[in-house]
Amino acid sequence: MTSKVLTDFLEQGLGELKSKGLLNTIDVLDSANGPMITVEGKELINLASNNYLGFATRPELIKATIDASNKYGAGAGAVRTINGTLDIHIDLEKTIAEFKGTEAAIAFQSGFNCNMGAISAVMKKGDAILSDELNHASIIDGCRLSGAKIIRVKHQDMADLEAKAKEAKASGEYNKLMYITDGVFSMDGDVAKLPEIVEIAEKYDLITYVDDAHGSGVMGGGAGTVKHFGLQDKIDFQIGTLSKAIGAVGGYVAGSKLLIDWLKSQGRPFLFSTSLTPGAAAAAKEAFVLMHDHPEYVDTLWDNAKYFKEELKKAGFDTGVSETPITPVILGDESKTQEFSKKLIENGVYVKPIVFPTVPLGTGRVRAMPTAAHTKKMLDDAVAVFAKVGKEIGLI
Numbered sequence: 001m002t003s004k005v006l007t008d009f010l011e012q013g014l015g016e017l018k019s020k021g022l023l024n025t026i027d028v029l030d031s032a033n034g035p036m037i038t039v040e041g042k043e044l045i046n047l048a049s050n051n052y053l054g055f056a057t058r059p060e061l062i063k064a065t066i067d068a069s070n071k072y073g074a075g076a077g078a079v080r081t082i083n084g085t086l087d088i089h090i091d092l093e094k095t096i097a098e099f100k101g102t103e104a105a106i107a108f109q110s111g112f113n114c115n116m117g118a119i120s121a122v123m124k125k126g127d128a129i130l131s132d133e134l135n136h137a138s139i140i141d142g143c144r145l146s147g148a149k150i151i152r153v154k155h156q157d158m159a160d161l162e163a164k165a166k167e168a169k170a171s172g173e174y175n176k177l178m179y180i181t182d183g184v185f186s187m188d189g190d191v192a193k194l195p196e197i198v199e200i201a202e203k204y205d206l207i208t209y210v211d212d213a214h215g216s217g218v219m220g221g222g223a224g225t226v227k228h229f230g231l232q233d234k235i236d237f238q239i240g241t242l243s244k245a246i247g248a249v250g251g252y253v254a255g256s257k258l259l260i261d262w263l264k265s266q267g268r269p270f271l272f273s274t275s276l277t278p279g280a281a282a283a284a285k286e287a288f289v290l291m292h293d294h295p296e297y298v299d300t301l302w303d304n305a306k307y308f309k310e311e312l313k314k315a316g317f318d319t320g321v322s323e324t325p326i327t328p329v330i331l332g333d334e335s336k337t338q339e340f341s342k343k344l345i346e347n348g349v350y351v352k353p354i355v356f357p358t359v360p361l362g363t364g365r366v367r368a369m370p371t372a373a374h375t376k377k378m379l380d381d382a383v384a385v386f387a388k389v390g391k392e393i394g395l396i
Contacts, residue, residue: 054373055247189322217245
């Protein structure tokens with residue numbers, strides 16, 4: 001029986017979340033997570049997924065998953081340092097490194113685990129981390145775990161970064177300094193100013209760390225934001241997921257052989273959690289092969305994203321400053337945002353509301369994610385629903 005102390009805590013906490021409209025409701029899909037999904041028997045155009053290239057349902061990845069599972073089993077059976085490294089894990093890491101243009105790579109069980117493991121393996125008490133204020137929650141948690149001093153940098157503000165880097169360096173208080181940024185920011189779709197960041201990092205001897213969860217498989221022909229800017233030899237850590245554009249599950253760090261050797265000996269999620277399933281590793285490897293052999297998949301993603309944004313703008317919607325396929329439709333008012341999302345779903349377009357505290361007050365939006373798997377007709381139908389609902393509730 002649950003203790004009364006715990007029950008009281010949970011009931012009070014859930015009640016407060018519900019009263020503030022912050023209690024998550026999780027829909028159950030009756031179908032695969034493709035460009036069209038079925039929820040409670042109703043077919044909807046899916047614009048809520050991070051499945052950028054449509055790889056989650058690609059026959060090639062499904063076959064790779066089945067073949068690897070038949071050969072190696074459903075699970076790896078242990079942490080990799082004890083008895084859990086299979087040759088498919090090594091093959092995946094070699095494939096990632098080749099695709100990213102780095103000496104080596106290490107696969108983790110999730111992108112979240114990458115940030116928890118990699119940051120804390122290198123940064124310690126007595127160090128300082130300069131971190132963009134809009135960085136992902138997993139970066140924030142990884143920084144906290146490290147014990148290093150965390151210095152918040154204004155979002156994409158290079159003057160603020162330089163001023164704080166200069167101050168931290170001049171203080172003489174810290175053994176090492178690191179700057180961490182998302183490569184692509186998930187709420188607005190803007191891209192980190194990596195050339196300027198590298199210039200500042202070299203001036204003040206900063207370790208550079210780019211979490212490219214939303215850039216992997218999207219930017220730089222799929223190789224990421226660092227490749228997009230041609231800075232593979234200037235960025236120390238390249239983080240990516242295997243669960244968004246790659247279509248499977250997991251995460252990775254790409255960098256120098258020296259760095260990867262260190263992470264394989266000091267990255268706690270790597271050391272103390274069973275490795276990726278053989279099926280997931282094989283599917284992820286197949287995704288990188290597909291991207292290499294078929295650059296048109298990434299091209300189609302960008303073509304669809306450009307088309308979708310243009311049509312939304314023609315309809316009168318504000319898509320913000322996005323430079324990537326991430327398409328925020330910014331409405332401002334939180335209650336209108338909630339109503340808009342609800343009516344979109346009722347009319348056949350699946351997209352969820354994003355409101356405070358995920359984004360600042362007064363910047364409520366729905367975040368639409370066109371993918372390579374959407375047809376132009378699907379996107380046209382979605383825009384028509386956006387326009388219909390927007391007019392009905394007085395947004396446009």
